[in-house]
Amino acid sequence: MIKFERFELENGLRVLVHEDDSTPMAAINIVYDVGSKDEDPEKTGFAHLFEHLMFGGSENVPDFDGPLQLAGGDSNAFTNNDMTSFYDIVPAENIETAFWLESDRMMRLNFSEKSLDVQRKVVVEEFKETCLNQPYGDVWHHLMKLSYHQHPYQWPTIGKEPKHIEEAKLEDVRDFFYKYYRPNNAILSVAGNVTVQSVRELAEKWFGNIPKGNRPPRALPQELPHGKMDKMIQEKEVPLDALFIAFHMPERNHPDYFAVDLLSDVLSNGRSARFYRRLLKEQKLFNQIDAYITGHFEPGLLIIEGKPAEGVSIETAEEAIWKELEELKRKPIAETELQKLKNKIESTLVFSEMNALTKAMNLAYFELLGNAEMINDQADHYRNVTTKHLHEVANRILVRENCAELFYKAKTVE
Amino acid sequence: MKKYKEVLNRAVAPPLREIKSIQTPPFRSFHLDNGIPVYEVNLGTQDVVKIEVQFDAGRFREKKQGVAHISASLRKEGTNSFSSAEIAEQTDFYGGTLQLPSNVDRASTTLFSLHKHLDNLLPLFAEVIFHPVYPQDEIDLSINNRCRGLQVDLTKPEVVAFREMTEALYGNIHPYGYNSVEETYRSISREDLLEHYNRNYTTDNCKIFISGKITDAVRKGINRHLGQISRKGNGKSLEAIITPKEEQQLFFPKEQSLQSAIRIGRRLFHRKHPDFAGFFVLNCIFGGFFGSRLMTNIREDKGFTYNIFSTFDMLAHDGYFYIGTEVAKEVVEPAKREIYHEMDRLIKEPVPGEELQMVQNYLLGNMLTSLDGPFNVIELVKTLVNNNLEEGYVEGIVDTIKTIHPAMLQELAGKYLTRDDMYEIVVG
Numbered sequence: 001m002i003k004f005e006r007f008e009l010e011n012g013l014r015v016l017v018h019e020d021d022s023t024p025m026a027a028i029n030i031v032y033d034v035g036s037k038d039e040d041p042e043k044t045g046f047a048h049l050f051e052h053l054m055f056g057g058s059e060n061v062p063d064f065d066g067p068l069q070l071a072g073g074d075s076n077a078f079t080n081n082d083m084t085s086f087y088d089i090v091p092a093e094n095i096e097t098a099f100w101l102e103s104d105r106m107m108r109l110n111f112s113e114k115s116l117d118v119q120r121k122v123v124v125e126e127f128k129e130t131c132l133n134q135p136y137g138d139v140w141h142h143l144m145k146l147s148y149h150q151h152p153y154q155w156p157t158i159g160k161e162p163k164h165i166e167e168a169k170l171e172d173v174r175d176f177f178y179k180y181y182r183p184n185n186a187i188l189s190v191a192g193n194v195t196v197q198s199v200r201e202l203a204e205k206w207f208g209n210i211p212k213g214n215r216p217p218r219a220l221p222q223e224l225p226h227g228k229m230d231k232m233i234q235e236k237e238v239p240l241d242a243l244f245i246a247f248h249m250p251e252r253n254h255p256d257y258f259a260v261d262l263l264s265d266v267l268s269n270g271r272s273a274r275f276y277r278r279l280l281k282e283q284k285l286f287n288q289i290d291a292y293i294t295g296h297f298e299p300g301l302l303i304i305e306g307k308p309a310e311g312v313s314i315e316t317a318e319e320a321i322w323k324e325l326e327e328l329k330r331k332p333i334a335e336t337e338l339q340k341l342k343n344k345i346e347s348t349l350v351f352s353e354m355n356a357l358t359k360a361m362n363l364a365y366f367e368l369l370g371n372a373e374m375i376n377d378q379a380d381h382y383r384n385v386t387t388k389h390l391h392e393v394a395n396r397i398l399v400r401e402n403c404a405e406l407f408y409k410a411k412t413v414e
Numbered sequence: 415m416k417k418y419k420e421v422l423n424r425a426v427a428p429p430l431r432e433i434k435s436i437q438t439p440p441f442r443s444f445h446l447d448n449g450i451p452v453y454e455v456n457l458g459t460q461d462v463v464k465i466e467v468q469f470d471a472g473r474f475r476e477k478k479q480g481v482a483h484i485s486a487s488l489r490k491e492g493t494n495s496f497s498s499a500e501i502a503e504q505t506d507f508y509g510g511t512l513q514l515p516s517n518v519d520r521a522s523t524t525l526f527s528l529h530k531h532l533d534n535l536l537p538l539f540a541e542v543i544f545h546p547v548y549p550q551d552e553i554d555l556s557i558n559n560r561c562r563g564l565q566v567d568l569t570k571p572e573v574v575a576f577r578e579m580t581e582a583l584y585g586n587i588h589p590y591g592y593n594s595v596e597e598t599y600r601s602i603s604r605e606d607l608l609e610h611y612n613r614n615y616t617t618d619n620c621k622i623f624i625s626g627k628i629t630d631a632v633r634k635g636i637n638r639h640l641g642q643i644s645r646k647g648n649g650k651s652l653e654a655i656i657t658p659k660e661e662q663q664l665f666f667p668k669e670q671s672l673q674s675a676i677r678i679g680r681r682l683f684h685r686k687h688p689d690f691a692g693f694f695v696l697n698c699i700f701g702g703f704f705g706s707r708l709m710t711n712i713r714e715d716k717g718f719t720y721n722i723f724s725t726f727d728m729l730a731h732d733g734y735f736y737i738g739t740e741v742a743k744e745v746v747e748p749a750k751r752e753i754y755h756e757m758d759r760l761i762k763e764p765v766p767g768e769e770l771q772m773v774q775n776y777l778l779g780n781m782l783t784s785l786d787g788p789f790n791v792i793e794l795v796k797t798l799v800n801n802n803l804e805e806g807y808v809e810g811i812v813d814t815i816k817t818i819h820p821a822m823l824q825e826l827a828g829k830y831l832t833r834d835d836m837y838e839i840v841v842g
Contacts, residue, residue, distance in 0.1 A: 100428050344506055347527075
């Protein structure tokens with residue numbers, strides 16, 4: 001149970017505070033309600049590039065990190081399809097430095113040609129390092145495109161291609177900033193050795209006079225059922241064959257979300273889970289096999305991925321997966337198996353509430369999802385899932401017309 | 415009403431306060447009935463516990479390459495009383511997490527558990543530690559999967575570069591230098607694993623680290639399940655010979671690669687060396703954090719890479735230092751030039767006061783973070799215990815961070831950041 005206070009500034013900035021005096025630190029998280037799903041299909045990768053530019057200095061602070069480090073703090077950020085998140089961890093006595101820095105870059109970023117030029121190159125190298133120069137590194141490019149024909153989840157956060165990043169212009173940067181990086185499109189959460197009162201004062205002082213913006217309403221094209229399996233085979237110079245199956249699933253706030261998450265756990269959470277136990281250990285058909293959900297805000301995916309064992313064809317491996325899925329659809333799982341999954345989830349939730357930064361980030365995440373209160377009812381949602389509900393959901397989700405399959409077939413290098 | 419509008423001057427930074435003193439966090443120790451020492455950090459509000467049972471069973475104890483790692487990880491694949499499947503099933507059922515981490519020096523068995531399930535998990539945990547049986551079919555499966563995993567890893571330039579570096583520094587017969595290949599794994603037999611296990615996994619070669627919310631019930635449970643068995647050995651570290659490569663510049667071409675992985679490194683010293691704390695500061699300035707010289711120049715000014723860092727690994731018997739980055743193929747030479755330029759600059763020019771102040775504060779804040787929460791604190795306690803570090807060790811490092819001056823840093827740079835001592839590995 002995480003206790004917290006919530007308030008809102010006049011300019012629409014939502015603030016969440018969790019007091020924890022067991023730590024000497026304070027964690028600050030600012031989440032902007034913009035992700036790669038909000039990008040122009042011809043200018044993909046921009047939300048993430050922009051995240052890099054947020055460290056390139058603002059009106060009164062030429063360098064974001066220097067003053068924070070001088071205060072004994074550290075910072076980082078990430079972007080995904082749904083949001084952009086910046087976080088700082090700093091000794092609690094110096095928390096005001098983080099308020100100063102975060103508010104200055106929300107007030108007015110330096111729109112510098114030099115910073116843009118350097119970060120374009122940095123991000124292109126990141127693109128190469130994570131996607132192009134790794135075996136299977138392009139999997140998300142293919143899998144998302146197969147799974148989404150209308151919805152902007154069809155490109156990964158890094159962008160469709162390096163060219164989009166190379167072509168980013170300073171005017172795009174300025175537009176994006178005033179459109180999305182406004183207080184009424186942001187959530188500030190603070191956890192650690194602080195008081196609600198002090199955070200309220202600091203928030204008013206540093207963020208209170210940042211003007212509101214006009215965030216355009218989000219109207220994303222929705223994905224309609226494809227009605228058939230989408231399939232792709234990549235013959236590539238990868239070391240081993242690999243296969244990926246992606247099933248469409250409901251959005252994060254849908255009542256079935258928790259059941260689908262548990263479904264992926266039946267298959268693959270822990271070494272006693274069905275895939276690991278049966279397909280890897282008993283039948284020895286795979287070297288590696290895994291199932292998980294993407295956790296997207298809007299309708300997401302349940303993904304199964306595996307690498308067949310030596311001498312096992314990718315088709316045999318695929319068939320074995322489907323056999324397991326058919327069994328899940330044929331009869332409900334045993335009550336004890338469900339209890340095991342719930343016990344595991346309970347542990348995971350308790351262990352995830354162990355430090356200030358994760359608490360700050362979880363609060364902001366749930367607030368963005370609709371309401372920070374949700375942080376305290378997740379365990380109940382999982383607890384309330386029944387074997388009957390799981391069985392129903394399995395029959396709805398785990399069907400061929402509802403999925404995409406991507407195979408990598410290893411091509412030997414000449 | 416915007417009452418701050420008139421008074422707020424954003425150009426002026428808020429005043430900073432000095433970071434309060436950092437001390438070794440309190441921990442206690444006691445012995446189980448069989449004499450195994452237990453080190454305990456009792457902190458935190460959640461009803462959770464982490465138990466790590468550690469053996470000095472790393473590569474320095476191996477009679478055959480690869481045995482230490484495989485014997486460590488296969489302990490959960492079957493014991494006297496439980497099959498591999500039962501171990502997995504029971505652990506998962508009680509929401510526990512069972513890990514078998516091992517590194518070149520040591521092997522651990524670690525359990526994370528909620529208080530309420532601990533009694534159900536401890537018997538299983540003790541079995542994995544004291545009664546593994548190494549079934550042949552599990553060995554075969556594990557070695558097959560490992561070989562396939564290796565095939566994937568060896569296509570990654572950064573993996574190859576790191577392997578080539580440790581081999582260059584220590585040679586391929588040294589525990590810190592050799593790299594496992596398929597034949598290494600394939601030549602390991604069940605007898606090899608049992609021999610290594612019996613010789614090294616003994617109660618007189620064991621330490622236990624517990625952290626979280628520790629109650630009497632937790633201590634008693636641990637003593638009941640782990641404190642009653644006694645198994646002595648006379649395990650010692652074996653002699654190891656270092657045979658560094660003569661050639662210091664090694665290039666491994668990879669035609670289809672879009673980037674090159676660069677590793678530049680050298681042997682350093684053991685954690686107990688008097689230069690350790692000073693070098694800790696020097697490394698931070700050079701490549702140890704986002705505001706470092708390498709990051710500022712090579713990423714944030716030139717845009718050559720997504721990431722560049724320098725780091726040092728402190729091992730039980732030695733230590734090494736290296737710089738790592740992945741850059742576009744066409745900028746390998748300029749990137750190397752800039753790396754050496756930054757080393758030279760630290761030798762020739764004193765670090766400006768403002769920069770040093772920033773690094774000092776950053777490191778203090780960082781240490782504070784690293785002492786936040788029971789699981790972080792126990793890691794520090796482990797370092798202290800495993801290296802026989804005296805009381806006041808942490809305070810000594812804090813003192814060096816606070817008092818080190820530019821001339822000392824220059825001297826250290828002149829001693830250690832010397833181009834002639836560096837091995838340079840480029841893959842791609």
